[in-house]
Amino acid sequence: MTQFSVTDTNRVRRVPKRAAYDKETVYAIVDAALICHVGMVGEDGRPTVIPTIHARDGDNLLLHGASTSRLMNHTGAGHDLCVTITHVDGLVLARSVFHHSMNYRSAVLYGKGSLIEDPAAKMAALAIFTEKLIPGRWDDARQPNATEMKATHIVSIPIDLAAAKVRTGGPVDDEPDYDLDVWAGVIPMETVFGELIADGRLKNGVTPPDYVRSFVAKGE
Amino acid sequence: MTQFSVTDTNRVRRVPKRAAYDKETVYAIVDAALICHVGMVGEDGRPTVIPTIHARDGDNLLLHGASTSRLMNHTGAGHDLCVTITHVDGLVLARSVFHHSMNYRSAVLYGKGSLIEDPAAKMAALAIFTEKLIPGRWDDARQPNATEMKATHIVSIPIDLAAAKVRTGGPVDDEPDYDLDVWAGVIPMETVFGELIADGRLKNGVTPPDYVRSFVAKGE
Numbered sequence: 472m473t474q475f476s477v478t479d480t481n482r483v484r485r486v487p488k489r490a491a492y493d494k495e496t497v498y499a500i501v502d503a504a505l506i507c508h509v510g511m512v513g514e515d516g517r518p519t520v521i522p523t524i525h526a527r528d529g530d531n532l533l534l535h536g537a538s539t540s541r542l543m544n545h546t547g548a549g550h551d552l553c554v555t556i557t558h559v560d561g562l563v564l565a566r567s568v569f570h571h572s573m574n575y576r577s578a579v580l581y582g583k584g585s586l587i588e589d590p591a592a593k594m595a596a597l598a599i600f601t602e603k604l605i606p607g608r609w610d611d612a613r614q615p616n617a618t619e620m621k622a623t624h625i626v627s628i629p630i631d632l633a634a635a636k637v638r639t640g641g642p643v644d645d646e647p648d649y650d651l652d653v654w655a656g657v658i659p660m661e662t663v664f665g666e667l668i669a670d671g672r673l674k675n676g677v678t679p680p681d682y683v684r685s686f687v688a689k690g691e
Numbered sequence: 692m693t694q695f696s697v698t699d700t701n702r703v704r705r706v707p708k709r710a711a712y713d714k715e716t717v718y719a720i721v722d723a724a725l726i727c728h729v730g731m732v733g734e735d736g737r738p739t740v741i742p743t744i745h746a747r748d749g750d751n752l753l754l755h756g757a758s759t760s761r762l763m764n765h766t767g768a769g770h771d772l773c774v775t776i777t778h779v780d781g782l783v784l785a786r787s788v789f790h791h792s793m794n795y796r797s798a799v800l801y802g803k804g805s806l807i808e809d810p811a812a813k814m815a816a817l818a819i820f821t822e823k824l825i826p827g828r829w830d831d832a833r834q835p836n837a838t839e840m841k842a843t844h845i846v847s848i849p850i851d852l853a854a855a856k857v858r859t860g861g862p863v864d865d866e867p868d869y870d871l872d873v874w875a876g877v878i879p880m881e882t883v884f885g886e887l888i889a890d891g892r893l894k895n896g897v898t899p900p901d902y903v904r905s906f907v908a909k910g911e
Contacts, residue, residue, distance in 0.1 A: 568821050
């Protein structure tokens with residue numbers, strides 16, 4: 472199990488027992504999420520946080536977007552980035568207000584990005600994005616043409632440092648509070664898919680392919 | 692409908708037709724979310740993005756945490772902050788890979804925070820947090836004592852600038868692609884509550900109160 476180094480940048484200080492620095496834990500959190508929040512420092516020295524879709528290629532986080540976008544141009548230019556991914560898994564109701572909490576899985580990644588320029592590598596990255604969104608889609612949808620490739624930037628961010636933080640389980644109350652007549656427990660939360668909404672201009676006879684049906688059936 | 696000013700900081704440049712700057716739209720996105728992602732610039736000039744629970748009191752975003760936490764001490768010290776909130780509402784499958792998208796609602800807020808020191812104001816803020824988590828909880832759970840209040844920081848961030856960005860609806864393909872035999876449409880996504888998990892040390896006869904049952908029944 473490969474570990475990230477632990478430095479002043481990525482060390483989890485609050486509730487360190489919830490921290491993990493191994494790639495297996497961090498990457499599972501990254502891969503289970505559709506979107507991430509990208510933190511950047513602008514030329515004026517101020518922070519900006521932009522949500523965007525991500526994918527992962529080994530130890531590299533991939534972002535993509537329009538070649539005209541500020542997000543792509545900033546993240547592709549080698550500036551320091553912090554990319555954070557969070558799943559909320561439940562509300563934790565304790566007997567005391569103070570010990571209310573949430574169950575969650577979060578990953579905080581640090582690195583600097585660069586644009587992928589090689590056309591074959593760019594195309595391979597787009598395939599990774601599409602297959603992450605829904606496995607089977609890349610071979611079914613119309614793949615990008617030269618104009619679309621030109622309009623798209625892919626940024627690759629080698630993940631230099633990272634940390635995961637995970638809370639699971641029920642509430643932990645102060646010992647005297649266990650005598651209170653207050654209900655305590657967890658309200659689990661999860662993200663689910665709804666019924667497919669077919670586009671209004673589908674050609675006659677086109678139905679959802681098996682890979683879409685099975686993807687929706689098994690949930691996120 | 693009160694509008695935020697539109698400046699170089701908060702103007703949405705990519706797909707500006709998806710942007711909104713009115714408080715009603717922005718605050719609905721803020722209030723519907725349990726967590727936000729707080730972007731900060733460290734003393735070393737690097738960005739950090741930390742997920743945390745938030746609440747809103749009028750035009751102020753509230754954060755809370757341990758008085759020892761870096762997040763509280765940084766956000767309470769008047770530094771520039773960017774707080775971003777994102778809901779993912781669906782996967783948008785187009786006929787072309789290029790036009791794949793997501794339905795989402797995001798809000799990006801800018802401001803500088805300060806600690807709430809007044810004990811009554813601090814207690815009122817904790818009530819807002821607790822009631823946002825689950826309405827009815829504040830009067831049921833044991834409220835914070837002096838020690839807990841001392842261990843808790845509340846940061847209030849007047850929302851100086853903000854922008855929302857929202858995508859809804861189905862895919863939009865290039866006209867020639869409508870002839871393709873590729874299924875296109877939307878896979879809706881939503882967050883739902885699961886079955887309550889009672890704490891193992893509940894006192895005999897303590898059952899989930901009505902406000903918990905109705906909260907879970909109506910979904911997030």
